[in-house]
Amino acid sequence: MSKNINTVAAALIVKNEADNIAQCLQSVCNWVDEIVILDSGSSDNTVDIAKRFTDKVYVTTDWPGFGKQRQRAQSHVVSDFVLWLDADEIVTPELKESILHALDEARPNCVFYVNRLSSAFGKEIKHSGWHPDWICRLYKTSEAHYSDSLVHEHVVVPNTHKKIYLGGTLKHNTFKYLHEYTAKTNQYIKLWSDQREGKKTSSLSKAISHSMFRFIKMYFFKKGFLDGRHGLVLALLSANVVFTRYADLWLREYVKKAP
Known part of the structure; x- marks a missing residue:
């Protein structure tokens, strides 16, 4: 678990991610203070795998859209900060250090962006508008939240907050086929x-x-x-x-x- 002044939770919304979720959670389980997972009715063993890493695994039977589902998951977070991940993403050691440093600095009124590097069909995509791919994924739990959008949801950032860009890479293993x-x-x-x-x-x-x-x-x-x-x-x-x-x-x- 992190030794920082501020605590941090890794949060995910998932469905049928048995092939990916273990690798994702392994990249954070040894240093985050909390893992919160909201499953939307997986038919594979996603939930069973998730329970190996955390006891904060929740299941919903309806689907309100991506934005509101993330809001639901965030309601279960008790840590000071929330780090959002998708099940097919992996936090690299460099990004981990950047996150822990940001938590240790405890700068007020900030949201944090990470640079995601995605692979598709077995190859890392470094152009095509895919990279660099700066996305807001870390913020103080009490100060921000996701929009209500059904799809292409985004973090609603207060106008008073500054954007901080973290070092390191969030690896995103998208579709293979x-x-x-x-x-x-x-x-x-x-x-x-x-x-x-x-x-x-x-x-x-x-x-x-x-x-x-x-x-x-x-x-x-x-x-x-x-x-x-x-x-x-x-x-x-x-x-x-x-x-x-x-x-x-x-x-x-x-x-x-x-x-």
């Missing part, structure tokens, strides 16, 4: 459309133009070509996700208006 990518993005596509239905309009031309711009941005502006064939595949896949989002939203509107 294409079916894993499509399963995950299909869920996000539905939630994206659910969140905007009735509030935002779409069209087929928007679906085409936004998807084309996504490809150009990722492959050329964000130098996805430097990631080789993986960069090309990811740019094409991302463009397809954008097209499907806007097309789905447009089709929902069309069906409602159809006689």
